[in-house]
Amino acid sequence: MKADVAVIGAGAIGAQTAVQLAERGLDVVLIEPGSVGADHAASYGNAAWLSSHSVVPPATPGVWKQLPGWLADPLGPLAVRPTYLPRSAGWLWRYLAAASTEAKVAAIARHLRSLLIDAPRLHAEVAERAGLSHLIDATSGLMHVWRDREAFQGDAFGWKIRREVGIDWRELDADEIAAMQPDLSRDYRYGFLVAEAGHCRNPGAYVAGLVAYAERLGARRLEARALGFMQAGGRLTGVETSQGTVACGAAVIAAGVRSGVLAALAGDRVPLESERGYHVTVEGEDVPGPAIPVMVGDRKVIVTKLAQGVRCAGQVEIGGIDAAPNWRRAEILRKHLAEIVPALDTKDAKVWMGHRPSTPDGIPVIGTASGIAGVVHAFGHGHIGLVGSARTGRLAAQLAAGETPEIELAGFSARRFARRAAEAA
Numbered sequence: 001m002k003a004d005v006a007v008i009g010a011g012a013i014g015a016q017t018a019v020q021l022a023e024r025g026l027d028v029v030l031i032e033p034g035s036v037g038a039d040h041a042a043s044y045g046n047a048a049w050l051s052s053h054s055v056v057p058p059a060t061p062g063v064w065k066q067l068p069g070w071l072a073d074p075l076g077p078l079a080v081r082p083t084y085l086p087r088s089a090g091w092l093w094r095y096l097a098a099a100s101t102e103a104k105v106a107a108i109a110r111h112l113r114s115l116l117i118d119a120p121r122l123h124a125e126v127a128e129r130a131g132l133s134h135l136i137d138a139t140s141g142l143m144h145v146w147r148d149r150e151a152f153q154g155d156a157f158g159w160k161i162r163r164e165v166g167i168d169w170r171e172l173d174a175d176e177i178a179a180m181q182p183d184l185s186r187d188y189r190y191g192f193l194v195a196e197a198g199h200c201r202n203p204g205a206y207v208a209g210l211v212a213y214a215e216r217l218g219a220r221r222l223e224a225r226a227l228g229f230m231q232a233g234g235r236l237t238g239v240e241t242s243q244g245t246v247a248c249g250a251a252v253i254a255a256g257v258r259s260g261v262l263a264a265l266a267g268d269r270v271p272l273e274s275e276r277g278y279h280v281t282v283e284g285e286d287v288p289g290p291a292i293p294v295m296v297g298d299r300k301v302i303v304t305k306l307a308q309g310v311r312c313a314g315q316v317e318i319g320g321i322d323a324a325p326n327w328r329r330a331e332i333l334r335k336h337l338a339e340i341v342p343a344l345d346t347k348d349a350k351v352w353m354g355h356r357p358s359t360p361d362g363i364p365v366i367g368t369a370s371g372i373a374g375v376v377h378a379f380g381h382g383h384i385g386l387v388g389s390a391r392t393g394r395l396a397a398q399l400a401a402g403e404t405p406e407i408e409l410a411g412f413s414a415r416r417f418a419r420r421a422a423e424a425a
């Protein structure tokens, strides 16, 4: 098989990249072993937020004090499986170090803002071209609620950082929240509305629809697993797959949590870990739920009304890619959902677990590979892979097509990890 560009992985990132390349008239092969838009990918089961304000990394200064709790409470909102600690210790160390000062967090926020600033609009535009406008609500706004103003103080640091990078929001009192969210528990009496943000109405269908659009433009799919790269004189000549070789001059690594192995083959060792997350979804078009997607501060969960029902998503579990899901975590989410939306019958909620592909600093890896010219990295989006996919797809396509990327990418380079390792040595 021959192509101009091979895209490895058909999650949100690979799908957006394939669309951008196909729209340029390039010959694209999309390599993906699973069904497109299906539940094996993180892009299927996320909370569907197009949160252009998600610029604060998961770790913040002082969070290391909570490490003993993460190990002791296997069902806490963030937990590390003790048996997996030896394998994750290096990543965890970098995770804590990356955000150890306010200045470091502010720098991360500036990078993420440059990636996400107009994400809802970018999604609306690509969805319109793909005939998927019904799946994107770029103007819904997103809401954050707390029990009262005092409870908000625990999260105030992140909002200060957001303010510094130009994010705006409207403060809400109990009456305003009740008027805007009639189905929400009255326990939540203080909130913010971030008007610039939006959401997707069905992330799995969105990814599948984007891939179908790329195919209408001429992209081809190869049901296979990418295994490695072929090169001549340091330049890419092809991608080896479980179904033979794809001869190509450029390839984009967008294989989610499994991207690290491929990146290493292309010359970059990237610390990539799964932040395992869960959801429960109560299916039904007319079930009660939030009119505006909502993050509930004390429970650290997001509740979003989707086209197919109401979803409650959250939790971070560091336990590796291969361990079986701990469905007691989903049961915790189900209980949260029942209390957040009291009128909702949650007994038949469907459960899911997926892998956020996470770098320790919360910044994705977007850029050219160090070892093989023609290989482009587009992975490591952690908590922001759906919202970040629209611009990442553009950037990956620009790099693969030899164009100048539309934003400065130095802070997203895989080489930042090599530099830090060298500095520490």
Ligand SMILES: Cc1cc2nc3c(=O)[nH]c(=O)nc-3n(C[C@H](O)[C@H](O)[C@H](O)COP(=O)(O)OP(=O)(O)OC[C@H]3O[C@@H](n4cnc5c(N)ncnc54)[C@H](O)[C@@H]3O)c2cc1C
Binding pocket: 008, 009, 010, 011, 012, 013, 014, 031, 032, 033, 034, 040, 041, 042, 043, 044, 045, 046, 047, 048, 049, 050, 051, 224, 225, 226, 227, 254, 255, 256, 257, 258, 259, 276, 277, 278, 279, 313, 314, 315, 354, 355, 356, 357, 379, 380, 381, 382, 383, 384, 385, 386, 387, 388
């Ligand atoms: C509970 C939860 C809630 C979330 N909420 C949000 C949210 O509200 N907003 C947001 O922006 N983000 C959210 N995220 C994060 C977001 O879902 C991910 O960052 C994003 O889906 C990652 O997309 P991806 O394309 O990199 O990976 P994936 O969607 O995992 O896709 C990777 C694809 O690569 C394929 N693949 C793997 N190995 C190979 C190989 N060797 N060859 C070929 N193909 C391969 C896989 O089969 C898969 O289809 C959430 C995540 C979770 C778990």
